[in-house]
Amino acid sequence: xxxxxxxxxxxxxxxxxxxxxxxxxxxxxxxxxxxxxxxxxxxxxxxxxxxxxxxxxxxxxxxxxxxxxxxxxxxxxxxxxxxxxxxxxxxxxxxxxxxxxxxxxxxxxxxxxxxxxxxxxxxxxxxxxxxxxxxx
Amino acid sequence: xxxxxxxxxxxxxxxxxxxxxxxxxxxxxxxxxxxxxxxxxxxxxxxxxxxxxxxxxxxxxxxxxxxxxxxxxxxxxxxxxxxxxxxxxxxxxxxxxxxxxxxxxxxxxxxxxxxxxxxxxxxxxxxxxxxxxxxx
Amino acid sequence: xxxxxxxxxxxxxxxxxxxxxxxxxxxxxxxxxxxxxxxxxxxxxxxxxxxxxxxxxxxxxxxxxxxxxxxxxxxxxxxxxxxxxxxxxxxxxxxxxxxxxxxxxxxxxxxxxxxxxxxxxxxxxxxxxxxxxxxx
Numbered sequence: 001x002x003x004x005x006x007x008x009x010x011x012x013x014x015x016x017x018x019x020x021x022x023x024x025x026x027x028x029x030x031x032x033x034x035x036x037x038x039x040x041x042x043x044x045x046x047x048x049x050x051x052x053x054x055x056x057x058x059x060x061x062x063x064x065x066x067x068x069x070x071x072x073x074x075x076x077x078x079x080x081x082x083x084x085x086x087x088x089x090x091x092x093x094x095x096x097x098x099x100x101x102x103x104x105x106x107x108x109x110x111x112x113x114x115x116x117x118x119x120x121x122x123x124x125x126x127x128x129x130x131x132x133x134x135x136x
Numbered sequence: 137x138x139x140x141x142x143x144x145x146x147x148x149x150x151x152x153x154x155x156x157x158x159x160x161x162x163x164x165x166x167x168x169x170x171x172x173x174x175x176x177x178x179x180x181x182x183x184x185x186x187x188x189x190x191x192x193x194x195x196x197x198x199x200x201x202x203x204x205x206x207x208x209x210x211x212x213x214x215x216x217x218x219x220x221x222x223x224x225x226x227x228x229x230x231x232x233x234x235x236x237x238x239x240x241x242x243x244x245x246x247x248x249x250x251x252x253x254x255x256x257x258x259x260x261x262x263x264x265x266x267x268x269x270x271x272x
Numbered sequence: 273x274x275x276x277x278x279x280x281x282x283x284x285x286x287x288x289x290x291x292x293x294x295x296x297x298x299x300x301x302x303x304x305x306x307x308x309x310x311x312x313x314x315x316x317x318x319x320x321x322x323x324x325x326x327x328x329x330x331x332x333x334x335x336x337x338x339x340x341x342x343x344x345x346x347x348x349x350x351x352x353x354x355x356x357x358x359x360x361x362x363x364x365x366x367x368x369x370x371x372x373x374x375x376x377x378x379x380x381x382x383x384x385x386x387x388x389x390x391x392x393x394x395x396x397x398x399x400x401x402x403x404x405x406x407x408x
Contacts, residue, residue, distance in 0.1 A: 040372055100234055134310055174404070202343070237370075272273045
């Protein structure tokens with residue numbers, strides 16, 4: 001059994017931003033030399049998500065607007081701590097934390113349209129994404 | 137370490153449909169001969185989910201109605217591409233993409249009521265589900 | 273490859289309750305002697321979630337109130353079976369089932385604020401949480 005870990009570094013321009021990280025994850029898998037296994041990809045932050053869906057700009061706009069509806073502006077208790085990012089924690093909850101993905105023949109075992117996204121809901125700061133490959 | 141991969145094939149009658157795939161996944165685990173490890177189950181499509189919950193028809197009807205409330209009909213930007221399935225992407229997001237499940241003593245390490253479902257939100261076409269077992 | 277499985281036991285005082293299980297999971301990882309790998313943590317019940325977010329009491333109150341909005345009281349079909357916990361299944365769906373977490377150098381490979389929570393939505397009964405470590 002082999003394992004290989006790399007931390008991707010990211011800084012977003014906007015507070016809410018969606019970034020396609022598929023090629024970065026593929027690069028890490030190649031570097032790991034693991035042919036059969038699993039790759040775990042997750043933000044190391046609690047206001048961001050790694051999710052899998054379409055690389056289509058309209059859908060990404062739909063996500064942003066839909067999340068604003070599901071997580072309306074209000075006086076969240078978390079913000080009494082001095083934070084203003086309660087909404088970021090809740091949006092990340094809808095989009096999920098991590099993606100676990102199959103590695104087959106040294107590659108992401110993906111369907112035609114599957115792409116890996118990092119969705120940040122409290123950005124404009126340095127952020128880290130963990131990529132861990134396990135297999136052989 | 138051993139790994140074993142199989143792709144389940146499915147075609148749904150309805151656009152939105154929930155299918156219990158627990159026995160199919162158990163069959164793949166048995167075939168893999170892996171006794172201790174993890175099994176990853178995910179759709180290879182971005183408008184479908186693999187989730188774990190109750191095999192109870194009333195709950196499945198509740199899911200369908202609830203998802204329609206959380207993902208209301210509207211002019212989604214994704215549909216400007218000629219698609220009409222923006223709602224399917226969003227429903228899949230609520231239900232999640234993959235399930236990662238423990239394999240212990242050669243079996244799904246499940247509680248009494250846990251069952252694996254494939255939920256399709258843009259069906260009536262050929263679809264593939266990835267099942268990958270990793271362990272020993 | 274090594275694997276190690278332990279089942280945590282929990283009984284909640286309230287029907288809806290959030291419990292920080294980070295130290296319990298760390299204890300299992302230590303006991304497993306696995307240095308590099310993955311740990312899967314999931315409820316063995318279908319009305320509860322294992323999720324990762326902040327150990328901040330205000331946020332936990334926000335979660336509870338927000339879930340009540342996303343899962344309104346109504347005559348769910350599941351409750352025609354004699355159950356009254358349809359809402360619990362739906363809240364668990366929002367919060368997710370399992371967390372898959374990297375183990376690096378024998379420890380949870382976590383960012384500063386990541387904590388593991390068990391969220392129960394139909395408690396006051398004995399419950400089990402599966403912790404499975406896979407690696408080497």
